Amino acid sequence: MHQAAHTHGGHEAAYESGWARWLYATNHKDIGTLYLWFAFAMFLTGGVMALCIRAELFQPGLQFWQPEFFNQLTTLHGIIMVFGAIMPAFTGLANWMLPLMLGAPDMAFARMNNWSFWLLPPAAALLLISLFVPGGAPAGGWTLYPPLSAQAGMGMDLAIFSIHLLGLSSIMGSINIITTILNMRAPGMTMLKMPLFAWTSLVTAYLLIAVAPVLAGAVTMLLTDRHFGTHFFSAAGGGDPVLFQHIFWFFGHPEVYIMALPAFGIVSQIIPTFARKPLFGYVSMVYATCSIAILSFMVWGHHMFAVGMPATAQLFFMFLTMLIAVPTGVKVFNWIATMWQGSMTFETPMLFAIGFVCLFTVGGFSGLVLSIAPVDTQMQDTYYVVAHFHYVLVAGALFSLFAAVYYWLPKWTGYMYHEGRGKFHFWWSMVWFNVTFFPMHFLGLAGMPRRIPDYALQFTSFNSIASVGAFCFGLGQLLFLYNVIHTIRGGVGPAPARPWEGGNTLEWEVPSPAPHHTWESPPDLTTVRRGLIAQAVEHEGESDEPKSENRA
Amino acid sequence: MSQLSMRKMMPALLLLCQPAWAEGEFWTFQPPATHIAQQIEGLHSYLMVVILAIFVLVFGVMFYAILRHRKSLGHDAKPFHENTTVEILWTLIPALILLGMAWPAASVVLAQKDTRGATMTIKATGFQWFWAYEYLDFGFGFKSKLATPQAQIDNHHNGGEAKGEHYLLEVDQELVVPVGQKIRILTTANDVIHSWGVPALGVKQDAIPGFIRDTWFKAEKIGTYRGQCVELCGKGHAFMPIVVKVVSDADFKTWIASQQARAKAMQDDPNKAWSDNDLLARGRQVYEANCATCHQADGKGSGPFPALAGSKIANGSKADHLHIVLNGKNAMPNWGSLSDVEIAAVLSYERNSWGNKAEMVHPSDVKTARGAK
Numbered sequence: 001m002h003q004a005a006h007t008h009g010g011h012e013a014a015y016e017s018g019w020a021r022w023l024y025a026t027n028h029k030d031i032g033t034l035y036l037w038f039a040f041a042m043f044l045t046g047g048v049m050a051l052c053i054r055a056e057l058f059q060p061g062l063q064f065w066q067p068e069f070f071n072q073l074t075t076l077h078g079i080i081m082v083f084g085a086i087m088p089a090f091t092g093l094a095n096w097m098l099p100l101m102l103g104a105p106d107m108a109f110a111r112m113n114n115w116s117f118w119l120l121p122p123a124a125a126l127l128l129i130s131l132f133v134p135g136g137a138p139a140g141g142w143t144l145y146p147p148l149s150a151q152a153g154m155g156m157d158l159a160i161f162s163i164h165l166l167g168l169s170s171i172m173g174s175i176n177i178i179t180t181i182l183n184m185r186a187p188g189m190t191m192l193k194m195p196l197f198a199w200t201s202l203v204t205a206y207l208l209i210a211v212a213p214v215l216a217g218a219v220t221m222l223l224t225d226r227h228f229g230t231h232f233f234s235a236a237g238g239g240d241p242v243l244f245q246h247i248f249w250f251f252g253h254p255e256v257y258i259m260a261l262p263a264f265g266i267v268s269q270i271i272p273t274f275a276r277k278p279l280f281g282y283v284s285m286v287y288a289t290c291s292i293a294i295l296s297f298m299v300w301g302h303h304m305f306a307v308g309m310p311a312t313a314q315l316f317f318m319f320l321t322m323l324i325a326v327p328t329g330v331k332v333f334n335w336i337a338t339m340w341q342g343s344m345t346f347e348t349p350m351l352f353a354i355g356f357v358c359l360f361t362v363g364g365f366s367g368l369v370l371s372i373a374p375v376d377t378q379m380q381d382t383y384y385v386v387a388h389f390h391y392v393l394v395a396g397a398l399f400s401l402f403a404a405v406y407y408w409l410p411k412w413t414g415y416m417y418h419e420g421r422g423k424f425h426f427w428w429s430m431v432w433f434n435v436t437f438f439p440m441h442f443l444g445l446a447g448m449p450r451r452i453p454d455y456a457l458q459f460t461s462f463n464s465i466a467s468v469g470a471f472c473f474g475l476g477q478l479l480f481l482y483n484v485i486h487t488i489r490g491g492v493g494p495a496p497a498r499p500w501e502g503g504n505t506l507e508w509e510v511p512s513p514a515p516h517h518t519w520e521s522p523p524d525l526t527t528v529r530r531g532l533i534a535q536a537v538e539h540e541g542e543s544d545e546p547k548s549e550n551r552a
Numbered sequence: 553m554s555q556l557s558m559r560k561m562m563p564a565l566l567l568l569c570q571p572a573w574a575e576g577e578f579w580t581f582q583p584p585a586t587h588i589a590q591q592i593e594g595l596h597s598y599l600m601v602v603i604l605a606i607f608v609l610v611f612g613v614m615f616y617a618i619l620r621h622r623k624s625l626g627h628d629a630k631p632f633h634e635n636t637t638v639e640i641l642w643t644l645i646p647a648l649i650l651l652g653m654a655w656p657a658a659s660v661v662l663a664q665k666d667t668r669g670a671t672m673t674i675k676a677t678g679f680q681w682f683w684a685y686e687y688l689d690f691g692f693g694f695k696s697k698l699a700t701p702q703a704q705i706d707n708h709h710n711g712g713e714a715k716g717e718h719y720l721l722e723v724d725q726e727l728v729v730p731v732g733q734k735i736r737i738l739t740t741a742n743d744v745i746h747s748w749g750v751p752a753l754g755v756k757q758d759a760i761p762g763f764i765r766d767t768w769f770k771a772e773k774i775g776t777y778r779g780q781c782v783e784l785c786g787k788g789h790a791f792m793p794i795v796v797k798v799v800s801d802a803d804f805k806t807w808i809a810s811q812q813a814r815a816k817a818m819q820d821d822p823n824k825a826w827s828d829n830d831l832l833a834r835g836r837q838v839y840e841a842n843c844a845t846c847h848q849a850d851g852k853g854s855g856p857f858p859a860l861a862g863s864k865i866a867n868g869s870k871a872d873h874l875h876i877v878l879n880g881k882n883a884m885p886n887w888g889s890l891s892d893v894e895i896a897a898v899l900s901y902e903r904n905s906w907g908n909k910a911e912m913v914h915p916s917d918v919k920t921a922r923g924a925k
């Protein structure tokens with residue numbers, strides 16, 4: 001994805017070549033590239049597992065797998081997609097783009113950056129090795145609830161260590177992102193003037209630092225329950241299995257936004273570019289991001305409505321969960337207002353961004369339905385929930401990632417991708433995504449439980465449709481791979497520094513492909529200003545002092 | 553909100569996109585059989601109407617912009633970027649709409665949570681992988697297991713046998729309750745977390761080992777209502793259905809009487825002198841009812857569950873064998889709730905089947921072992 005190395009002279013020649021370049025990488029662009037390829041490999045791995053699941057569910061009865069293995073597939077699919085695909089992809093984007101967008105020469109801690117990436121491959125290896133140990137991979141769902149997870153074989157221990165590594169990696173990545181954003185912005189770029197992607201990355205990084213240790217704690221307690229005779233989660237020893245769920249979801253709900261906020265940031269970059277208009281309501285976007293982040297710590301109980309809790313607790317979690325719809329709505333309205341009266345064009349990144357807005361809104365609606373506790377007791381642990389979170393994760397997080405890749409690919413590779421094939425990838429994904437996941441709402445309403453390898457006859461038609469959709473959707477992602485490789489190999493021709501007419505953030509000021517080292521001296525004030533004025537985030541009363549990074 | 557008109561309208565709206573499904577397939581809630589289930593459906597219909605209205609409005613504006621405000625039509629961008637009034641409005645109005653949703657929802661939450669005044673209490677215990685019910689007011693109970701034959705489930709060979717009408721939703725013995733009475737269900741579990749839910753009755757309550765939770769329902773209509781375990785509980789998660797048969801008061805009374813009589817007859821006579829053969833035969837029944845799900849009927853075990861055929865414990869001392877069965881170990885539950893005769897019988901059976909050869913265990917041994925504990 002990265003050819004900058006060969007197009008640049010001078011001191012560039014000094015850095016390593018071959019494998020050493022990647023193993024010892026400290027350059028934010030190289031590390032970003034590593035993250036993105038890793039995430040894509042994990043996406044394919046998790047995707048193949050998803051197809052194995054959908055193959056089994058094409059028809060009632062057991063045809064391909066035994067239930068044990070089916071449960072391993074669902075569990076690994078979930079863990080790999082969340083921790084292996086979506087999260088690293090966002091970190092990769094932050095690595096590649098934040099220094100470019102902020103006018104910084106690199107990430108704050110280059111060596112830690114290397115370390116935080118290289119923890120990921122061993123973590124992924126542990127997860128995959130677990131398939132081959134006695135007892136197989138963990139099979140208790142990505143939520144790993146005990147006592148079921150306490151029963152499992154050593155595959156569970158491997159998963160626990162893997163989660164430890166993933167957590168460490170996330171924390172280091174977050175420290176890097178926070179420090180870079182707070183300290184390394186170009187002179188003149190105040191907090192309320194930086195691109196929204198930087199804001200959402202910042203808030204996401206804080207969320208991760210807050211909750212990654214919580215998950216690590218929960219799985220460590222699970223580990224000691226399994227091997228060292230503690231009874232945190234075992235009622236027989238005075239513990240409580242539900243305690244795990246509380247801790248898990250205290251991590252888990254913010255985690256949901258860790259996968260959503262960066263997507264909001266990306267879309268907030270792309271829509272203004274292709275509408276040729278500044279982002280509407282920049283400041284309210286920032287407030288909405290922060291309030292979603294804060295609320296996300298107070299709603300974990302909505303994942304546990306069927307566990308049994310006092311009516312007051314149920315009401316508390318229900319009201320707060322519903323409240324999240326307000327800032328989420330503000331975001332959607334702002335995006336639409338950005339499009340309103342624009343001069344829009346619909347290149348692939350814009351298509352994916354609009355697709356994101358449409359489908360994420362549908363996911364938000366089903367989230368609202370689920371927030372109503374009595375309705376949720378009916379839907380909890382059914383396919384309705386599966387439909388809901390795939391609308392926010394696939395059509396949300398994943399579509400935003402596709403949008404980002406098409407948007408920045410010219411900057412990364414120096415070449416333009418093939419627009420027709422990009423658009424085809426979008427429409428293909430859009431259609432088959434809905435064919436796959438929309439019927440799941442109906443299945444859930446009718447009461448089909450999730451995480452089952454076989455189902456009653458009344459659920460047959462929708463399951464068959466969903467399986468067909470899933471295979472077509474999956475197939476389409478090979479086209480994405482093809483598009484990316486084709487672009488790296490020259491695409492449809494060289495890309496200009498500013499391939500998008502409406503693009504005015506700082507990354508478009510550097511040549512395409514972005515040279516190995518950029519912004520070694522910060523962009524001058526006029527360059528920063530020009531971008532900012534185009535973004536129109538100048539505010540009355542906002543200080544115009546050139547040097548303002550210390551205010552951060 | 554008028555629930556009735558809503559219930560008629562929604563299907564009409566969605567009929568357009570609904571192909572002809574096979575008989576009995578649902579695309580929305582199963583017909584509610586309790587007041588709560590009806591209220592849930594009413595809430596959902598109400599939400600759908602509000603959501604559809606917002607959807608049409610918001611997407612209408614967006615698609616208008618997408619169609620009209622494009623560069624290819626020569627539309628110029630107007631670089632406005634904020635408007636405090638609009639921004640305040642679209643924060644406040646959604647908040648008000650949410651209040652309108654929260655209010656009716658809260659009253660259903662309170663009704664759902666009110667388990668007082670039940671006429672009878674039934675305890676539902678989740679096991680890997682079946683449910684057991686105890687009628688606490690009537691002093692008897694039974695296990696309720698999947699009745700679908702394995703040959704229908706297994707498609708690996710010749711595509712499997714033809715699947716029956718209630719494939720995976722049928723049990724050997726249903727939970728029977730009287731119509732129109734408030735039934736309180738206590739849930740708990742023996743091994744891992746399960747969840748007891750029946751969509752048409754509008755109930756779902758996790759069953760948590762070591763804890764008791766409660767929920768209730770009051771069926772308005774005679775009929776049979778089917779649900780499934782809804783919390784992942786291991787490899788048999790899809791195979792532990794819940795079937796509730798709602799009958800008239802009179803039918804319920806006859807049923808209770810017959811169950812009580814049967815329970816009495818089933819009890820092993822404590823004074824009976826057991827011959828080895830009787831004990832082994834009884835042991836086989838107990839084994840198949842309780843142990844075979846994990847250790848398998850052929851004693852070969854599966855996955856994390858060890859084989860008993862040739863096992864050290866099943867061929868070793870009586871004391872060790874009794875210890876593990878009475879106390880459990882890791883995933884192995886303790887079976888102390890079985891009677892002395894049942895334990896003696898099943899141990900003897902395990903010690904003398906599948907090539908195992910070891911001493912018989914007698915009810916008196918079990919009694920001693922329990923005493924020693």
Ligand code: HEM
Nearest residue numbers: 256259260302303364367368370371379380381385389392
């Ligand atoms: C409008 C905002 C949202 C609301 C009101 C909302 C609400 C809910 C509720 C109430 C549940 C519990 C459902 C149940 O288990 O029965 C849930 C589950 C879930 N949500 Fe959301 N959600 C929202 C946005 C998101 C976003 C942005 C994501 C991810 C990017 C997400 C991912 C998930 C996931 C993965 C689950 C499944 C949990 C499980 O394993 O059961 N949600 N959501």
Ligand SMILES: [Cu+2]
Nearest residue numbers: 746747781785
């Ligand atoms: Cu279960």
